[in-house]
């Protein structure tokens with residue numbers, strides 16, 4: 001496989017060192033939540049770790065800018081308390097993650113702040129570790145969920161004694177939750193439960209491998225979204241068998257949840273060797 005190298009200059013990255021969020025005009029009355037723009041503008045903002053988030057109240061009503069959700073209450077990550085018209089509030093992001101927020105006075109007002117590593121970019125062509133991402137055709141393997149979302153994996157070459165890197169992408173999807181399990185010769189080398197990728201992409205690393213044989217990657221989709229209930233074909237499983245990056249995948253299947261339960265029961269019957 002020929003790796004397509006992508007030259008990236010700092011200018012290729014959007015600047016996420018500071019973002020200003022304003023309430024939609026008139027958001028003190030319900031209705032903004034029905035619009036495409038939402039009640040906080042932008043309703044989803046991206047900022048780097050160490051970056052500054054400014055809530056500038058350009059509306060005529062007083063609002064709060066409170067991390068958490070109206071359903072679960074404040075999360076404590078940040079809280080402006082009441083910001084009167086013409087005032088502003090600043091918060092500096094310190095950890096990577098998705099931070100939903102809302103207005104305590106007007107609970108229909110909701111927004112999301114996505115905090116990412118400095119220099120990371122949602123739509124760039126290179127992962128943080130320098131592993132070059134190919135077009136979908138060049139993925140190690142691509143499968144599909146029943147809602148049509150394509151799921152691709154890119155992997156490093158399985159090498160005895162080394163960790164294997166696996167990049168997963170749910171094309172065009174946001175806020176993807178999934179589990180990922182990787183086995184090699186029936187030995188579990190990675191079992192990540194509850195991974196969340198706010199831009200649909202993520203990296204996973206296995207334990208050091210005990211051989212250079214192909215691996216099997218099982219991805220269980222756990223829904224789109226941040227808060228429950230999550231949406232999408234939850235529980236669907238995409239299995240990539242015999243994954244070796246040069247030759248692609250020999251078999252790819254989408255299995256129903258029921259089949260997985262059978263596998264789980266069967267696994268319990270395995271004889272565990274004792275030394």
Ligand SMILES: [Cu+2]
Nearest residue numbers: 063064103106
């Ligand atoms: Cu408000």
